[in-house]
Amino acid sequence: AQSVTQPDIHITVSEGASLELRCNYSYGATPYLFWYVQSPGQGLQLLLKYFSGDTLVQGIKGFEAEFKRSQSSFNLRKPSVHWSDAAEYFCAVVHFSGSARQLTFGSGTQLTVLP
């Protein structure tokens, strides 16, 4: 079955430091991968997505992610974190259930940014 694992439940970084959030997937075919961000009490905002092509994907708010098939990973990175980046981050993969396409989410990583 398709699954997404986010090994880090909580990460704390200082403002201005670099950030990497890990995501590993289990999927037989080429995965369609997403990173979403959720601020407290809010819905999800799409940061970036990977369908095919260039394995380094640029997203909004200065985020990027790299698809590595050999490692089954799609880690999210940002060179310099801002205090406003504090939020919950979810990695997700599209999978097919019958004729339907559904998103499966990882358990999320809570990011805390220290001043």
Add this chain to the structure above:
Amino acid sequence: GAVVSQHPSWVICKSGTSVKIECRSLDFQATTMFWYRQFPKQSLMLMATSNEGSKATYEQGVEKDKFLINHASLTLSTLTVTSAHPEDSSFYICSARTSGIYPTYEQYFGPGTRLTVT
């Protein structure tokens, strides 16, 4: 573009009553809508998938008689929590996806509805 709204953003109701949550796609036609439930500090769990004009498909363990979903138009889906109990208190999030000749795999999420049952 691709904005999804939910109403209400939060609601408090008494145990035994029913609550309706609306999900609207504001600037696109949503052939498929999804309803998720999220407990505090947890991930999103898919409750059901609905296609416009069809009955919703519920995930295993979700009571279809308790969580009534209607997707009557291409811009509106509703989730009705019937005979709500305190354990139904949660954050409910809808999302919508359009479709075409080359369907997109992107889903656009609403801001969520906080339901508290007292």
